[in-house]
Amino acid sequence: MWELIRANKRNSIILMVLMATVMLLLGLIIGIAYGGPDAGFTGIIIATAVWFLLAIVSFAGGDQILLTSSRAIPVAHDDHPQLFNVVEEMSIAAGLPVPKVYIIPDPAPNAFATGRNPKNASIAVTAGLLGRLNRDELQGVIAHEMSHILHRDILFVTLAGIMLGAIVLLAQVFMRGMYYGSLGSRRRYSAGGRNAGAAQLVIVLIAILAAILTPIMAQLLYFAISRKREYLADAGSARLTRYPEGLANALEKIANDTSPQIATANKVTAPMFIVNPFKKPDQMALSDLTSTHPPISERIKILRNMMQGASFKDYSDAFVKTTGHKTIVPPVALTKEDIALREASAEAKQEMRKQAQMRQVGDIMRKVQGFIFLTCACGLSLKIPPNYKPNSVTCPRCRRELQIPVNR
Amino acid sequence: MIPLIVVLAVIVLLILIVISIYNSLVGLRNQVQNGWSQIDVQLKRRHDLIPNLVETAKGYMQHERGTFEAVTNARSQAMQAKTVAEHAKAETALGQALSQFLLVVENYPDLKANQNFLALQEELTSTENKISFARQNYNDQVLFFNNKIQMFPSNAVANMFSFTKRDFFEVGAATEREAPKVSFTQN
Numbered sequence: 001m002w003e004l005i006r007a008n009k010r011n012s013i014i015l016m017v018l019m020a021t022v023m024l025l026l027g028l029i030i031g032i033a034y035g036g037p038d039a040g041f042t043g044i045i046i047a048t049a050v051w052f053l054l055a056i057v058s059f060a061g062g063d064q065i066l067l068t069s070s071r072a073i074p075v076a077h078d079d080h081p082q083l084f085n086v087v088e089e090m091s092i093a094a095g096l097p098v099p100k101v102y103i104i105p106d107p108a109p110n111a112f113a114t115g116r117n118p119k120n121a122s123i124a125v126t127a128g129l130l131g132r133l134n135r136d137e138l139q140g141v142i143a144h145e146m147s148h149i150l151h152r153d154i155l156f157v158t159l160a161g162i163m164l165g166a167i168v169l170l171a172q173v174f175m176r177g178m179y180y181g182s183l184g185s186r187r188r189y190s191a192g193g194r195n196a197g198a199a200q201l202v203i204v205l206i207a208i209l210a211a212i213l214t215p216i217m218a219q220l221l222y223f224a225i226s227r228k229r230e231y232l233a234d235a236g237s238a239r240l241t242r243y244p245e246g247l248a249n250a251l252e253k254i255a256n257d258t259s260p261q262i263a264t265a266n267k268v269t270a271p272m273f274i275v276n277p278f279k280k281p282d283q284m285a286l287s288d289l290t291s292t293h294p295p296i297s298e299r300i301k302i303l304r305n306m307m308q309g310a311s312f313k314d315y316s317d318a319f320v321k322t323t324g325h326k327t328i329v330p331p332v333a334l335t336k337e338d339i340a341l342r343e344a345s346a347e348a349k350q351e352m353r354k355q356a357q358m359r360q361v362g363d364i365m366r367k368v369q370g371f372i373f374l375t376c377a378c379g380l381s382l383k384i385p386p387n388y389k390p391n392s393v394t395c396p397r398c399r400r401e402l403q404i405p406v407n408r
Numbered sequence: 409m410i411p412l413i414v415v416l417a418v419i420v421l422l423i424l425i426v427i428s429i430y431n432s433l434v435g436l437r438n439q440v441q442n443g444w445s446q447i448d449v450q451l452k453r454r455h456d457l458i459p460n461l462v463e464t465a466k467g468y469m470q471h472e473r474g475t476f477e478a479v480t481n482a483r484s485q486a487m488q489a490k491t492v493a494e495h496a497k498a499e500t501a502l503g504q505a506l507s508q509f510l511l512v513v514e515n516y517p518d519l520k521a522n523q524n525f526l527a528l529q530e531e532l533t534s535t536e537n538k539i540s541f542a543r544q545n546y547n548d549q550v551l552f553f554n555n556k557i558q559m560f561p562s563n564a565v566a567n568m569f570s571f572t573k574r575d576f577f578e579v580g581a582a583t584e585r586e587a588p589k590v591s592f593t594q595n
Binding site: 081082085086088089090092093094095135242337345346347 | 439442443446450527530531533534537538541542544545548549551
């Protein structure tokens with residue numbers, strides 16, 4: 001886990017350097033386009049100033065701005081003992097100081113964490129989430145947020161967001177300048193000669209291209225980073241709670257929820273939430289390059305495929321098995337840790353007992369009507385109706401192909 | 409002239425590396441220490457919760473004197489434990505007495521509906537969870553620390569400044585490993 005944090009810090013620095021270079025280059029190109037080769041330096045200065053301003057605003061007031069705009073209410077232990085206790089438990093498990101706890105009065109279930117370092121961190125949870133989840137599931141969600149704080153994701157995503165904001169701003173300003181002003185036309189005459197004019201035009205074209213492309217590239221990069229961090233926070237949650245099923249159940253409940261979109265989410269704050277707060281009718285199509293969060297169904301499948309243990313390596317194996325992509329866990333974090341999964345808590349077990357009773361009655365009815373009972377290797381039991389034609393069925397939890405016996 | 413500068417630069421670099429490794433070792437050792445004291449804090453918290461729990465329950469469960477005594481005795485045993493081994497044993501016994509107590513509580517729906525008792529039960533569940541997470545965290549920190557001490561190149565620095573390996577917290581391992589003796593003979 002420490003290796004993961006260190007790898008994250010290193011990647012943060014690399015990313016910062018990369019984005020800074022892009023931003024300074026953009027500033028340079030725009031400066032040259034505006035005022036000739038000498039103005040390139042001015043462009044760089046302006047770009048740095050913009051970034052600096054955004055950074056100060058973000059770091060000085062960022063947390064408060066986020067929390068106030070979400071209408072989050074701070075809670076003490078006696079206001080909601082269970083939430084506070086769960087946050088305390090997860091802080092102990094992570095070895096971090098207890099963050100400030102907030103509740104957002106919104107019926108949509110969601111949660112987020114914010115804070116530039118573990119000492120100044122806050123976790124906010126919506127009222128909708130508290131009403132729907134049992135203790136194990138709440139633990140899973142809080143552990144996910146705690147992992148964001150632990151892995152220093154907040155700082156990283158904030159810095160990346162600032163960079164992105166600065167790049168977009170620069171590009172916008174430049175394009176506006178292009179649109180409204182007659183760029184370079186006066187300079188072209190005063191710079192003398194057709195050659196100088198042609199060179200100026202080329203630079204202007206490059207600048208326009210850069211101004212269009214860099215925001216797009218930066219945004220794609222931002223989304224990719226955000227998605228990777230979400231997976232790693234899921235892995236961290238499984239590791240802290242030793243019970244990935246808790247988070248999987250919570251995500252399932254959130255995914256199936258029918259409340260309207262959370263009132264106070266916007267494009268800036270979206271990456272901080274546990275689940276993409278924007279409700280779109282067709283989730284699959286939009287959950288590729290342009291989403292800040294990986295698709296929920298995939299996250300659930302990965303968590304449910306962790307059957308050997310709860311370490312990062314187990315999450316990595318489950319990830320590769322489920323998605324077929326290369327693992328997103330950095331190699332340094334793949335040390336073999338022997339972390340056993342634990343059982344559900346007493347309260348959750350009681351809930352499951354009641355559900356089991358209902359299921360038993362249903363199963364008796366199904367047997368009578370000729371359903372076929374199959375058990376998948378992942379533990380899910382499938383009941384196939386008698387009029388199901390094909391010879392095989394795909395397990396909805398782990399995607400294995402199961403053959404249906406021929407003699408039905 | 410130049411070879412001398414190169415040698416000096418290498419020496420300075422090595423010193424810097426040693427310093428950085430030493431600092432990270434100290435940081436990890438402090439994390440281990442912190443983890444250990446966290447376990448203590450949560451165990452003490454459990455001790456403090458119990459009298460209140462027993463008092464609230466006594467009003468409803470007048471005939472369960474035996475259960476109350478078991479819990480109270482286990483608690484005083486745990487508070488008197490001195491060595492680490494005694495601690496581990498006493499705390500495991502207290503945990504068992506508590507779960508017995510909660511099992512008996514299941515038979516008293518009036519008590520289960522009492523708001524005070526519900527609040528206390530939440531605190532107790534939370535404290536039990538915190539104890540196990542504190543142990544989990546302690547073992548995690550010990551693992552990181554031991555790994556760092558034993559792996560190259562930090563083991564060289566560790567030996568230089570005599571950092572020693574830490575033991576994992578094996579709760580009730582001694583008592584749990586004593587399998588219950590099953591006897592089929594009639595006494």
